[in-house]
Amino acid sequence: MKLPRxxxxxxxxxxxxxxxxxxxxxxxxxxxxxVFNYIKPVGSAFIRLISxxxxxxxxxxxxxxxxxxxxxxxxxxxxxKTLAYYxxxxxxxxxxxxxxxxxxxxxxxxxxxxxxxxxxSSSEEGVxxxxxxxxxxxxxxxxxxxxxxxxxxxxxxxxxxxxxLALMGGICLSLIPSERSQPVxxxxxxxxxxxxxxxxxxxxxxxxxxxALISAVTADFGLGILLILLKYSAVVIVGLILHVxxxxxxxxxxxxxxxxxxxxxxxxxxxxxxxxxxxxSATLPVTMECTERNLGVSRQIASFALPLGAxxxxxxxxxxxxxxxxxxxxVYGLSLTPAQQLTIVLTALLASIGTAGTPAAGVITLAIVLxxxxxxxxxxxxILGVERILDMCRSVVNVTGDASCAVVxxxxxxxx
Ligand code: ASP
Numbered sequence: 001m002k003l004p005r006x007x008x009x010x011x012x013x014x015x016x017x018x019x020x021x022x023x024x025x026x027x028x029x030x031x032x033x034x035v036f037n038y039i040k041p042v043g044s045a046f047i048r049l050i051s052x053x054x055x056x057x058x059x060x061x062x063x064x065x066x067x068x069x070x071x072x073x074x075x076x077x078x079x080x081k082t083l084a085y086y087x088x089x090x091x092x093x094x095x096x097x098x099x100x101x102x103x104x105x106x107x108x109x110x111x112x113x114x115x116x117x118x119x120x121s122s123s124e125e126g127v128x129x130x131x132x133x134x135x136x137x138x139x140x141x142x143x144x145x146x147x148x149x150x151x152x153x154x155x156x157x158x159x160x161x162x163x164x165l166a167l168m169g170g171i172c173l174s175l176i177p178s179e180r181s182q183p184v185x186x187x188x189x190x191x192x193x194x195x196x197x198x199x200x201x202x203x204x205x206x207x208x209x210x211x212a213l214i215s216a217v218t219a220d221f222g223l224g225i226l227l228i229l230l231k232y233s234a235v236v237i238v239g240l241i242l243h244v245x246x247x248x249x250x251x252x253x254x255x256x257x258x259x260x261x262x263x264x265x266x267x268x269x270x271x272x273x274x275x276x277x278x279x280x281s282a283t284l285p286v287t288m289e290c291t292e293r294n295l296g297v298s299r300q301i302a303s304f305a306l307p308l309g310a311x312x313x314x315x316x317x318x319x320x321x322x323x324x325x326x327x328x329x330x331v332y333g334l335s336l337t338p339a340q341q342l343t344i345v346l347t348a349l350l351a352s353i354g355t356a357g358t359p360a361a362g363v364i365t366l367a368i369v370l371x372x373x374x375x376x377x378x379x380x381x382x383i384l385g386v387e388r389i390l391d392m393c394r395s396v397v398n399v400t401g402d403a404s405c406a407v408v409x410x411x412x413x414x415x416x
Pocket of ligand 1: 279280355
């Protein structure tokens with residue numbers, strides 16, 4: 001199928017819609033296995049291709065971006081603004097989630113039979129999640145940013161360590177004589193251009209990749225569980241939409257001169273990839289490309305704010321964790337005190353920071369939030385049926401939040 005001369009966004013959207021239809025057909029007509037065995041690998045190949053460029057892209061562009069900053073204080077300022085934006089928007093996201101879940105009470109009106117069925121079927125999966133859960137210590141989180149072995153950081157794709165290395169390397173490049181630093185900078189500029197060219201080539205197959213990913217998801221989908229969990233899913237999705245339309249739009253309106261329409265049009269390809277891959281890390285190269293090319297954010301800021309955001313800024317995940325905790329509490333017929341709600345804000349903030357930008361990572365760290373307020377972990381099993389679709393939606397918000405931060409910071413720094 002050749003889809004000539006349409007804009008990239010339109011082609012990806014066509015791929016996505018065609019994938020949904022194809023997946024539903026496969027599910028109904030009973031050829032889901034064909035989709036899993038022969039179509040899904042195309043999607044996996046696409047994800048592997050974009051994941052392949054993440055590490056070199058982040059390192060080369062951040063190193064070059066930092067090396068060209070001649071004022072280290074400016075770097076500090078950009079860092080503080082970026083972190084402040086990420087923290088504030090995440091706290092607002094959790095608050096929106098808690099507010100909606102407390103007022104709409106999605107878990108309260110479940111028919112007794114559905115409730116029993118959910119609680120019964122959930123216990124096994126919840127326990128499985130508990131065994132994979134390691135509670136992070138704040139001290140370790142900070143210490144782990146410093147790599148003891150740079151090569152290991154690259155091999156493991158540890159994004160915070162790679163960011164740390166690139167920042168240190170970039171700062172020191174600007175401190176040594178330019179006849180020494182220039183060849184290094186030139187080399188990494190070359191690497192950066194090659195990687196960006198690779199991203200362009202990969203984007204040509206994006207519509208097919210998205211088609212394959214989405215058809216595999218829809219072929220797998222059981223509609224039954226979705227209906228029982230419809231109200232809960234609707235609350236999460238409404239919260240996500242409110243967060244994007246109110247919080248990000250206001251931030252862009254207040255702090256930058258960019259038109260809101262331009263922002264959302266520019267970021268759409270990244271949103272579609274995030275939706276179909278459910279991974280903000282895998283989407284990172286596309287997010288960087290969109291924010292630089294379509295939104296006009298300088299490389300310096302995009303290469304710092306976006307990789308950091310893909311690692312620590314998960315507004316969609318945080319909102320989802322807030323709603324889910326309250327929902328599970330309601331299903332179990334428990335209630336939460338105001339102090340417990342505050343605990344949810346704090347732990348969901350930390351849990352979302354600790355969530356990797358990979359599929360289903362947020363449901364694992366949800367266990368930290370549940371544990372902090374004493375809600376049974378088996379409750380996670382209740383919501384696993386709709387996990388994938390909510391994962392796709394919250395990943396879109398995670399990526400949009402990163403891009404909005406890049407626009408806001410770039411704008412206040414005169415780099416838009
Ligand atoms: N899949 C999400 C992301 O990559 C993380 C999560 O599971 O919430 O952004």
